[in-house]
Amino acid sequence: MDLSEHDPLIKIKNVHFSRGSKLIFDGVNMDIQRGKVTAIMGPSGTGKTTLLKLIGGQLRPSSGTIEVDGENVHRLRHKQLYQLRKKMGMLFQSGALLTDISVFGNVAFPLREHTKLPESMIRHLVLMKLQAVGLRGARDLMPAELSGGMARRVALARAIALDPMMIMYDEPFTGQDPISMGVLVRLIRLLNDVLGLSSIIVSHDVQETCAIADYVYLVSNGKVVEHGSPKQLADSDSQWSQQFMQGMADGPVPFHYAAKGYAKDLLGLEA
Amino acid sequence: MLNYFQQLGVTSLGIFERLGRSSLFFVNILLSIPGVIVRPRLLIAQIYSVGVLSFSLILISGLFVGMVIALQGFYTLSDFGAEGMLGVMVAASLVRELGPVVSALLFAGRAGSALTAEIGLMKTTEQLSGMEMMAVDPIARIVTPRFLAGLISMPLLATVFSAIGILGGYFIGVGLLGIDEGGYWSQMQAKIDFNQDIINGLIKSVIFGWLVTWIAVFEGYDAIPTSEGVSRATTRTVVHSAFVILLVDFILTALMFGDI
Ligand SMILES: Nc1ncnc2c1ncn2[C@@H]1O[C@H](COP(=O)(O)OP(=O)(O)OP(=O)(O)O)[C@@H](O)[C@H]1O
Numbered sequence A: 001m002d003l004s005e006h007d008p009l010i011k012i013k014n015v016h017f018s019r020g021s022k023l024i025f026d027g028v029n030m031d032i033q034r035g036k037v038t039a040i041m042g043p044s045g046t047g048k049t050t051l052l053k054l055i056g057g058q059l060r061p062s063s064g065t066i067e068v069d070g071e072n073v074h075r076l077r078h079k080q081l082y083q084l085r086k087k088m089g090m091l092f093q094s095g096a097l098l099t100d101i102s103v104f105g106n107v108a109f110p111l112r113e114h115t116k117l118p119e120s121m122i123r124h125l126v127l128m129k130l131q132a133v134g135l136r137g138a139r140d141l142m143p144a145e146l147s148g149g150m151a152r153r154v155a156l157a158r159a160i161a162l163d164p165m166m167i168m169y170d171e172p173f174t175g176q177d178p179i180s181m182g183v184l185v186r187l188i189r190l191l192n193d194v195l196g197l198s199s200i201i202v203s204h205d206v207q208e209t210c211a212i213a214d215y216v217y218l219v220s221n222g223k224v225v226e227h228g229s230p231k232q233l234a235d236s237d238s239q240w241s242q243q244f245m246q247g248m249a250d251g252p253v254p255f256h257y258a259a260k261g262y263a264k265d266l267l268g269l270e271a
Numbered sequence B: 001m002l003n004y005f006q007q008l009g010v011t012s013l014g015i016f017e018r019l020g021r022s023s024l025f026f027v028n029i030l031l032s033i034p035g036v037i038v039r040p041r042l043l044i045a046q047i048y049s050v051g052v053l054s055f056s057l058i059l060i061s062g063l064f065v066g067m068v069i070a071l072q073g074f075y076t077l078s079d080f081g082a083e084g085m086l087g088v089m090v091a092a093s094l095v096r097e098l099g100p101v102v103s104a105l106l107f108a109g110r111a112g113s114a115l116t117a118e119i120g121l122m123k124t125t126e127q128l129s130g131m132e133m134m135a136v137d138p139i140a141r142i143v144t145p146r147f148l149a150g151l152i153s154m155p156l157l158a159t160v161f162s163a164i165g166i167l168g169g170y171f172i173g174v175g176l177l178g179i180d181e182g183g184y185w186s187q188m189q190a191k192i193d194f195n196q197d198i199i200n201g202l203i204k205s206v207i208f209g210w211l212v213t214w215i216a217v218f219e220g221y222d223a224i225p226t227s228e229g230v231s232r233a234t235t236r237t238v239v240h241s242a243f244v245i246l247l248v249d250f251i252l253t254a255l256m257f258g259d260i
């Protein structure tokens, strides 16, 4: 297959998805470009994590298609899907480290599972990845001994262990102090450019994310409401982007989870 | 009234759905067995944590159960002047029934509940999801080694249980109650049949091991990923296992020993 440089890595076409009776995506369209850092932003609970799980093939849309690297994720057979996932790194919001093995073991895990590299080589690779996230000294700690921010950085080291073609970051910045935040922001950009990755960042941290993103999608209420480069969004006079970029509670993006009237609720009346 | 039937329908649909899902889950386990066999390291680690750690519990329980059978049996048998048959009685009850059944019940409480809690918590903390995204199949990596370990450990544990129980019976019968030592062993050798008793007992324990570990790993894998969900799943493992062991034991006993 001849995929040109300009062919998007991920094509999301008209995806619908619901959880029970709750509609989460109502026709989402996105193109994620190769070699770029693409940010997906939106209020909490709009389904950003869900979108990443759809891309990774862990959830199935009720309609619409998702193509990754020219393959329809939800049409693949089990084996092919697992083959594709080796090329996708994902950083979970919770870190999702294996709690019964050490930091070193966690980063070595994908290498040991998928390669036949000798132990000395694995040691080298693991230490390199840990060095990149500043946690080489923590290699013998168990995941329970890490702080939330440290756990996320270990998870990042693990996500890049297999040198994937893309990485999906779910809220990489939450729980980082200003220093590790700065390091992490630069690291994500650096990994993207040096390793020729494509990156997707899901985040609320507008400033940090916009500083490194090439392209931004704003998602709300199950739809993409705005997209463009960070500069375009900042300059845009659409209410969506103004509200989100400046972090105001009032505007078209609802801050509240759908509920009945506040006064009625407090008084215990039926809506 | 209509509501009642509706509820009944919903409940039984739920049960069938779970049965269906657990069967599918079992098929997935079967499919991943070859991959686990070629890399036995994981399996050995699990045999250790599933089997070896249940060992002392089985040892102590087996000893006491054997001693109790000998005490109780002696008083009944001595009424008929048949104390010499004590060895046969202890061995037969253990090998046919109590060995497989009691060790499976203990196993469900000791290892089954731990398996469910472990797998359920891995699901809750997204470790299983994380593995999937690292292209590692959690069934092959986590579930199947544990399942096989249970399957292998159970007959071994049941055998140990029976053996130590027979020894316990010997301490009580010969040591405490003073029956003839030669009689204890020779009657046992003469009356316990290899196929009829020992093989059937082993078949039972293999089946119990299969059922208990299947229930345990399925409950963990299927648990609602919250702390409450995992705690419920763990309880279900113990309760369902106990129920299934006793029910299946009845059926197997009827099939194996029903005609004698
Ligand atoms: N397992 C689940 N079962 C039912 N509903 C769920 C489940 N997981 C998520 N949801 C619902 O799906 C919606 C989207 O959840 P998701 O985790 O994708 O949000 P998010 O955009 O990542 O939020 P955040 O920024 O807070 O992480 C939420 O409204 C949530 O209530």
Ligand SMILES: [Mg+2]
Binding pocket: A048, A049, A050, A093, A170
């Ligand atoms: Mg999320």
